[in-house]
Amino acid sequence: MVPVHYYFILSALLFFIGVYGFISRRNLIAMLISVELILNAVEINFAAFNRLLFPGQLEGFFMSLFGIGVAAAETAVAIAIIINVYRNFNSDNVDSIQNMKR
Amino acid sequence: MANLVMFIILAVVILGSAVLCVTTKRIMRAATFLLFVLFGVAGLYFLLDYTYLGAAQIAVYAGGVTMLYVFAIQMVGKRSLQGLVERVKLSRVAFGAILSLVGFLTVVLVLLKNQFMYAACQVADVEVPMKEIGMALVGGDKYQYVLPFEFISVFLLACIIGGLAIARKEEK
Numbered sequence: 292m293v294p295v296h297y298y299f300i301l302s303a304l305l306f307f308i309g310v311y312g313f314i315s316r317r318n319l320i321a322m323l324i325s326v327e328l329i330l331n332a333v334e335i336n337f338a339a340f341n342r343l344l345f346p347g348q349l350e351g352f353f354m355s356l357f358g359i360g361v362a363a364a365e366t367a368v369a370i371a372i373i374i375n376v377y378r379n380f381n382s383d384n385v386d387s388i389q390n391m392k393r
Numbered sequence: 394m395a396n397l398v399m400f401i402i403l404a405v406v407i408l409g410s411a412v413l414c415v416t417t418k419r420i421m422r423a424a425t426f427l428l429f430v431l432f433g434v435a436g437l438y439f440l441l442d443y444t445y446l447g448a449a450q451i452a453v454y455a456g457g458v459t460m461l462y463v464f465a466i467q468m469v470g471k472r473s474l475q476g477l478v479e480r481v482k483l484s485r486v487a488f489g490a491i492l493s494l495v496g497f498l499t500v501v502l503v504l505l506k507n508q509f510m511y512a513a514c515q516v517a518d519v520e521v522p523m524k525e526i527g528m529a530l531v532g533g534d535k536y537q538y539v540l541p542f543e544f545i546s547v548f549l550l551a552c553i554i555g556g557l558a559i560a561r562k563e564e565k
Contacts, residue, residue, distance in 0.1 A: 292396055292397075292515060292516070292518075293396050293397055293400045293440070295510045296504060296505065296510050297400060297404075298437075299504050299510070300501060300504070301404050301407065301408070301437075303497055303500045303501055303504070304408055304411075304497065305407060305408065305411055305430075306497075306500075307493035307494075307496050307497040307500075308408070308411045308412060308414075308415055308493070309411070309415070310489070310492065310493045310496060311415055311489040311490060311492075311493040312414070312415030312489075313489075314485060314488060314489030314492060314493075315415070315485050315486045315488075315489040315490075316415065317482075317485075318420060320420055320423075320424075320462065320465060320466060320469065321415075321420055321423055323462075324414060324415075324423050324424065324427050324462065325415060327427060327431075327454075327458070328411055328414065328415070328427070328430060331430065331431065331434045331454075334434070335434060335437055338437075338438055338441055338443055338446060339437075339441060342441040342442065342443065342516065343441075343516065344509070344510070344512060346516045348536070349521075349525070349526065349529050349536070350536070352443060352446060352521070352526070353529070353530070353538050353541070355438075355443075355446055356445075356446060356449060357541055357545055359446075359449055359450060359453050359454060360453065360545045360548075360549065361545070361548070362454075362458070363453050363454070363457055363458050363549075364548060364549050364552035365552075366458050366461055366462075367461060367552055367553070367556045368552050368555050368556050368559065370461055370462070370465040370556075371555070371556040371557075371559040371560035372559055373465060373469065374465060374468055374469065374560050375559055375560055377468075377469045378562075
């Protein structure tokens with residue numbers, strides 16, 4: 292059986308790789324991909340807490356499940372916004388968007 | 394023991410793909426590495442005996458969200474998607490690296506100082522039964538989740554409408 296803190300260290304590493312990507316990239320889609328990494332790290336944490344510390348219950352399981360659904364919805368709306376931004380500013384770089392109204 | 398070997402393989406795949414995902418200049422490659430990360434996370438759920446969660450992860454994330462990214466990258470124009478233009482400022486990279494390193498050290502310190510994880514139970518390697526999950530998902534009692542289940546369906550509908558409304562071309 293895998294010791295429980297291995298999962299936590301893995302998810303902490305994944306979380307901060309995502310944070311690094313979010314800070315260092317300036318492309319909107321790349322930043323969104325980094326946010327996906329962060330969300331996945333959090334969901335690993337929920338599932339591992341649930342399974343290894345409280346195996347009789349299912350709260351973390353459902354938190355992960357609903358997290359997956361919310362993340363999918365968030366991605367769809369964010370990509371719609373990015374496509375709209377690209378259409379208006381001809382760039383998907385955050386620095387090119389100085390004000391939301393053109 | 395076999396579990397530990399599987400965990401190490403999955404961890405190497407996840408972390409390696411995640412690092413490549415945030416460091417590669419080309420957006421399409423970043424999306425591909427994101428796909429590998431998502432498969433690795435699904436493998437972790439299988440390892441934790443949450444088969445349903447792993448299947449949902451593959452179906453929703455690897456099947457749906459990654460496709461969405463690929464289409465978005467293809468739509469968002471030629472220049473930036475071919476990865477030619479993204480300039481990465483060194484100061485920003487250094488700031489991000491320092492911030493994430495400090496954050497990671499803080500989190501690991503707090504985690505390892507804490508004692509709660511030594512209460513970890515030995516769980517047998519049996520799959521969580523699907524009947525139990527289904528009863529909890531659509532049951533209305535305490536610790537049952539029919540309200541969030543219905544709420545998320547309405548939420549997804551709202552997101553579909555919102556996405557359409559935002560991405561629609563405005564008529565002149």
